[in-house]
Amino acid sequence: MTVKSTARARKKAAPGVPDTLRATGTDTQPELVQLLTPEGERIEHPDYPLTTTPDELRALYRDLVLVRRFDAEATALQRQGELGLWASLLGQEAAQVGSGRAMRTGDYAFPTYREHGVAWCRDVDPLNLLGMFRGVNHGGWDPNEKNFHLYTIVIGAQTLHATGYAMGITKDGADDAVIAYFGDGASSQGDVNEAFTFASVYNAPVVFFCQNNQWAISEPTTTQTKIPLYRRASGFGFPGVRVDGNDVLACLAVTRWALDHARSGNGPVLIEAFTYRMGAHTTSDDPTRYRPSEETEAWKAKDPITRLRALLEKEGLAEEEFFASIEAESEQLGLRVREGVRTMPDPDPTLIFDHVYAEPHTLVDEERAEYVEYAASFEAGENL
């Protein structure tokens, strides 16, 4: 397998413009891998060929729409007081669905806290993701059931878990690969850089998938780096690729290539999905304090869903009934999420003591007994 070098990507750069000057910013980046233009034109890329059946394209469209709907529903539920917080993925659907759909069943994803679209592709029940934001648990699902790890809030910590897991795959002689998700802000963390080192020297089958959504809360990518992020990889000795993160086909093709590259024993790959966070960082954030609205407007024109819809319509791959059926399905999903969240029971307070340890621990046992007795005293009316 050929190694995709950053040199090739650089070759495509506009002549005379130093890379460092085009590192960030919001203008279209010449070196982006793109397979679908914002106008819905399908283009070929010599290094990342992708053949798609009409069924596959429709399925990707369905994913994008449903994931966006789920996200919008969660944002609304937060506004209604049903969730304590929500980290919206609005605008990043293509990066997540493209990379998520590139995974095989045995592959494993290690998300941050915004990878709702990847969870969707891993077939994790969306309601599972909401427990943490509602405050009924700190994760709650069995990561090994769908090979989708728990959300990690400490920035970048999960990239090491992903790398260790990938090292285990190598030891098992298995044919699987791992994706570690993180943001442009996280790329500054020590853990991410340690993960790059471990993955590189142990040839671990891990794909580092950085969603550069241009912002880390209020800090632009220029606060994190002076070179394009994908080029970090070369310093660690593995390939880095920048892909149009709003182009689901390019994200699919590049991630599929990277996963295969990793699983064939060639070591890690860094993918920088160049995208944009259309909403606030979380529902607690106020982007009007730091972000010009023209910037957000400019990115609207690159919306991942409209461009795929444009392709489907232009090529006559989907009729009006198809779009209507997705709309109906999206209504159903919204309903299920709303009802599911509102009827989500609070856990029994003794949850505090459950699973602190895998094996018995005298202090926990003692404190649980104390709590149970204390709580019972209210029921018995002793403390009234």
Added chain:
Amino acid sequence: MAAQLSIAKALNEALRKSLENDPKTLLMGEDIGKLGGVFRITDGLQKDFGDSRVIDSPLAESGIVGTAIGLALRGYRPVVEIQFDGFVYPAFDQIVSQLAKMHARALGHVKMPVTIRIPYAGGIGAVEHHSESHEAYFAHTAGLRVVSPSSAHDAHWMLRQAIESDDPVIFLEPKRRYWDKGEVGDAADLGLYDARIVRPGTDATLIAYGPMVKVCLEAAAAAEEDGRRLEVVDLRSLSPVDFAALEESVKRTGRGIVVHEAPVFLGMGAELAARLTERCFYHLEAPILRVGGYHAPYPPSRVEEAFLPDLDRVLDAVDRALAY
């Protein structure tokens, strides 16, 4: 086994047995391969088990612990070595926020059988960052288990028990005792979390762990010359604590003195004193006293003797306790 071994060798044998018994057990750390670790605790293991099971890692403590978490998720049982106590802090987040909580966050669906071995505490004349006692940070964190052996027998069997545990265990090795020899029996005679009465007595209970057990035994021997019979309890486990054993002893002697190297303020001794006071109040002849380090950075080695509790400081506390 029933052999006379140094603590270092007893640990080495424990790692060897653990590697033999379970193909999923792995060792990771800096310089643990060819060199056998800076204290030679892993001596010869890479030669016998190969470099995919005894792994020299990059120099990145967060990376060592973070990847161990990933390996545990994949079904491995990593045993990692932190080269010296003061170098564990870069891994603090991975230990207290990630490793300690993973089992609970997954509602019990995943286990974290990771053992973190740390040569800790002072007394060897080392430079800065090579003599720290950080047990309270870890014992304070729910989800972690913290243990520290003081004899060759316990070093061997406690390490094997720690590696077999499905919970993360911080395994604190008293580095200044590495070369002390003792008999290693052929079976664990106690559970990993049980305290041990290492010297029975009637007048006061000295409670210690790790490097301070020896100091307390010396103090008890010296006190005997003055006709004082001191009981010495080796705590062995700092989380959980075997309070039943401590309570029994302190109720019997009426006096308790906790001795550790770590600074006294908010240390293990504070917790032990508070709980024992609650539990033994009507049996106590004196407040539970504490002997330990000062609220100061671990000092340069030329003055570390002044910082570390020694026989005289322990005996001084005994005098104070008996004077009530």
